[in-house]
Amino acid sequence: MIRTTFFIAAAALVVAGALWLAGRSGDVTLSGDGWQMGVPLPVFVFGVLIVAVIAALGYRFWRSVRRAPAAARAYVQRRDREKGYKALTQGMVAVAAGDAQEAARQAKRATSLLAEPPLTMLLSAQAAQLNGDENAANLYFTAMLDREETAFLGLRGLLMQAQREGHDALALAFTRRAHALQPKTPWVLTTLLDLEVAGRHWREAIEAVDQAAKRKAIEPDKARRIKATLMLACSQEAEDAGDSEEALAHARKAHALAPDFLAASIRLATLSAEADKKRAAIKIIEDAWSKTPHPALAALYGRLDDEKDPLKMVKRFEKLCGTNRDHPESHIALAEALLKAKIWGAARSHLDTAGGAAPSARICRLMASLEESEHGDMAAVRAWLLRATFADPDPAWICSGCGSPADSWAPICSHCGALGTLDWKTPARAAALEYSGTGLLPPADFGGDFGGGSDAALPVIMAPSAGQEPLPPTLPPDRFGDEGATLDHEPGDKPSRTGPNP
Ligand SMILES: [Zn+2]
Numbered sequence: 125m126i127r128t129t130f131f132i133a134a135a136a137l138v139v140a141g142a143l144w145l146a147g148r149s150g151d152v153t154l155s156g157d158g159w160q161m162g163v164p165l166p167v168f169v170f171g172v173l174i175v176a177v178i179a180a181l182g183y184r185f186w187r188s189v190r191r192a193p194a195a196a197r198a199y200v201q202r203r204d205r206e207k208g209y210k211a212l213t214q215g216m217v218a219v220a221a222g223d224a225q226e227a228a229r230q231a232k233r234a235t236s237l238l239a240e241p242p243l244t245m246l247l248s249a250q251a252a253q254l255n256g257d258e259n260a261a262n263l264y265f266t267a268m269l270d271r272e273e274t275a276f277l278g279l280r281g282l283l284m285q286a287q288r289e290g291h292d293a294l295a296l297a298f299t300r301r302a303h304a305l306q307p308k309t310p311w312v313l314t315t316l317l318d319l320e321v322a323g324r325h326w327r328e329a330i331e332a333v334d335q336a337a338k339r340k341a342i343e344p345d346k347a348r349r350i351k352a353t354l355m356l357a358c359s360q361e362a363e364d365a366g367d368s369e370e371a372l373a374h375a376r377k378a379h380a381l382a383p384d385f386l387a388a389s390i391r392l393a394t395l396s397a398e399a400d401k402k403r404a405a406i407k408i409i410e411d412a413w414s415k416t417p418h419p420a421l422a423a424l425y426g427r428l429d430d431e432k433d434p435l436k437m438v439k440r441f442e443k444l445c446g447t448n449r450d451h452p453e454s455h456i457a458l459a460e461a462l463l464k465a466k467i468w469g470a471a472r473s474h475l476d477t478a479g480g481a482a483p484s485a486r487i488c489r490l491m492a493s494l495e496e497s498e499h500g501d502m503a504a505v506r507a508w509l510l511r512a513t514f515a516d517p518d519p520a521w522i523c524s525g526c527g528s529p530a531d532s533w534a535p536i537c538s539h540c541g542a543l544g545t546l547d548w549k550t551p552a553r554a555a556a557l558e559y560s561g562t563g564l565l566p567p568a569d570f571g572g573d574f575g576g577g578s579d580a581a582l583p584v585i586m587a588p589s590a591g592q593e594p595l596p597p598t599l600p601p602d603r604f605g606d607e608g609a610t611l612d613h614e615p616g617d618k619p620s621r622t623g624p625n626p
Contacts (some may be wrong), residue, residue, distance in 0.1 A: 153515055166348055208237030215247045219254060227251035242274045258285060276305045283315070291323045310341035317342075317350075321536070321543050326357045352382035353544035356391055357535035363395070372399055379408070386416045386548055387533040393424055402428050413444055417453035418548060422460070434465035452478040459490060468498040488512035521546045 151162040163171075215230030231251040235244040249264035262285060268278025279302040286295035296319040302312050313336040320329035337347035359374035372395045378388040389412035396405040405428055409421045415535060425444055431437050441461040445454035455478035462471035471494055477489040492508035495501045521530040524547050528539035537545050 142166075198350055204237045208234050208240075211237060212243055212247060215251065219247070219250045222254065223252065224254035224256075228256050241268075241271060242277070245274060245279055247283075247590070261285065262278075276302060290317060295319055296323055307335070308339055308504075310336070310339060313339055313341045321354075322541065326354050326361060326535075330354045334379055348381050349385065352378040352385050352388055352546060353535050355381065356388055359391060359395070360535070368395070368399065371395055383411075384415055386412065386418060389416075389544070390418060390424075390533070390551070391418050393421065397424060397428055410444060413454075414447035416548065417445075417448050417457070419452050419453065419457075422453070422457040425457075426461070434461070437461050438465050438467070440599045456487065463494060463497065465491070466497070468494060483511075484513040484518045485512045486518045488515050517551050519548055522549055522551050525546075527552070 145166040148165050150165050152165055154161045154163060184539070194342065211230045211233040215227050215234055218224075218227035218230055227247070227249040231244065231248040234247060238244055245264050245268050248263045249268075252258075252260035252264060261281065265278045265281035265285070268274035268281070281297050282364065283295050283298035283302060286298060288294075296316075299312065299316045299319055302309075303316050306312055311333060317329055317332035317336055320332050322325075326379065333342065333347050333354065334352050336342045337344060342350070355374045355378035355392065359371045362368075362370035362374060372392075375388065375392040375395050378385065379392045381387055389408055393405045393408040393412070396402075396408060405424070409425050409428075412418070413421055413425075420445070422441075429437070429440060429610040431440065438458070438461045441458050445451075445458050447453050455474040459471045459474040459478065462468075472491075475483070475490055475494065477486055479491075483491065488508050490513045492505045492512070495504040495508060521533050522528070522544045523540060524531065524538040524540040525537060525545040526540035528537060529551060530538060530546055533546050533548075536543055
């Protein structure tokens with residue numbers, strides 16, 4: 125609108141000027157060497173204007189002729205770039221669609237048309253992978269390491285190749301390099317943690333979980349629990365190396381990080397007792413018992429005192445069990461102390477309360493022990509032992525990732541390799557039936573020491589026999605268990621074993 129108005133105004137001015145000129149009289153005299161010419165003023169002005177316009181057009185034409193080669197080159201480059209980006213897009217679509225041949229064709233085309241290695245090399249590598257040519261893909265990824273802008277992508281590709289081929293140590297080396305380049309990337313942090321754990325590098329794993337928590341790649345609560353688990357692993361390592369002070373220090377850190385963590389309480393209480401810190405051990409046991417009673421805590425509590433008088437021992441256990449009076453484990457612990465003190469009636473009463481209508485295998489065995497000690501009634505003993513083989517299983521350490529039982533708590537599930545997944549809980553009944561389904565007799569290693577301590581009897585029920593496979597996994601194994609499955613790996617492959625997706 126403004127341009128039109130301007131044009132009309134300019135045209136009006138030109139017409140007005142022409143009319144004004146046409147109304148002027150007079151000549152312009154041009155003279156040269158021996159000649160003279162009179163030209164009317166309007167004709168002269170128009171002549172000058174026409175010459176100026178012709179000169180301007182001539183200059184423009186000359187300029188465009190001079191620039192023609194460069195313009196032609198720019199046009200060809202622009203066309204090639206457009207075609208290259210189109211080929212790149214089609215190549216990526218082909219990769220997504222799994223069309224290996226088309227991906228390779230478009231990758232070749234994009235590489236010849238585009239001078240942008242970061243994009244075309246990645247596509248070429250992915251196309252090679254689709255064609256099953258891992259060596260070619262490896263060459264592309266390795267070549268990407270030479271350029272600053274493609275190094276991270278190359279490392280990611282190489283890391284994934286290493287993980288797919290099960291080379292955890294190589295994958296860890298690539299992840300550490302990727303972490304040095306991009307220390308804030310969440311998947312790098314979680315993959316680093318995963319691989320440090322797989323390599324049993326507990327201290328490095330603690331550093332990785334700290335950084336992952338700092339960058340919010342792992343929720344704070346989960347990070348604390350993982351760190352406490354890793355601290356317990358450090359504690360075990362130190363103990364194995366004979367450094368009991370370091371073992372105790374790490375157990376303390378684990379317990380401080382997660383005061384409700386049963387495994388940390390048991391370990392700290394055990395190490396405190398071994399370090400002759402009985403009062404500290406008793407306090408830890410009593411505190412843990414009030415939250416999660418466990419047979420190992422009761423066994424340790426019994427050993428902590430040199431008390432030889434069984435009646436005084438019963439008093440001690442009454443104090444401990446008073447912190448969690450109604451829990452079945454409290455009744456069982458008291459019953460065991462009462463059995464040793466030969467207070468049969470009260471022991472039977474606590475076992476009845478703990479077992480209810482469906483006593484567990486351990487309670488059945490304690491009942492057998494009671495029948496034998498109180499009445500010497502071997503028929504009743506046999507009946508209780510038979511019942512134990514069909515009874516509900518007792519709580520045990522069960523992997524929440526794959527469902528496998530373990531004899532004792534460990535930082536890593538020996539079956540699926542997940543970190544921190546062993547929980548103290550009652551296993552599914554199928555696990556017990558699978559064990560006891562081969563016969564009616566009680567397990568061969570079940571001795572006559574019925575009242576010999578809870579921790580001796582427990583693993584018998586849940587531990588797989590020699591050569592027997594544990595229960596098949598019900599969930600895909602994850603090193604951080606069902607809760608840890610959301611370690612923010614990028615979508616695609618299995619969460620932990622295979623790491624990020626390209
Ligand atoms: Zn497991």
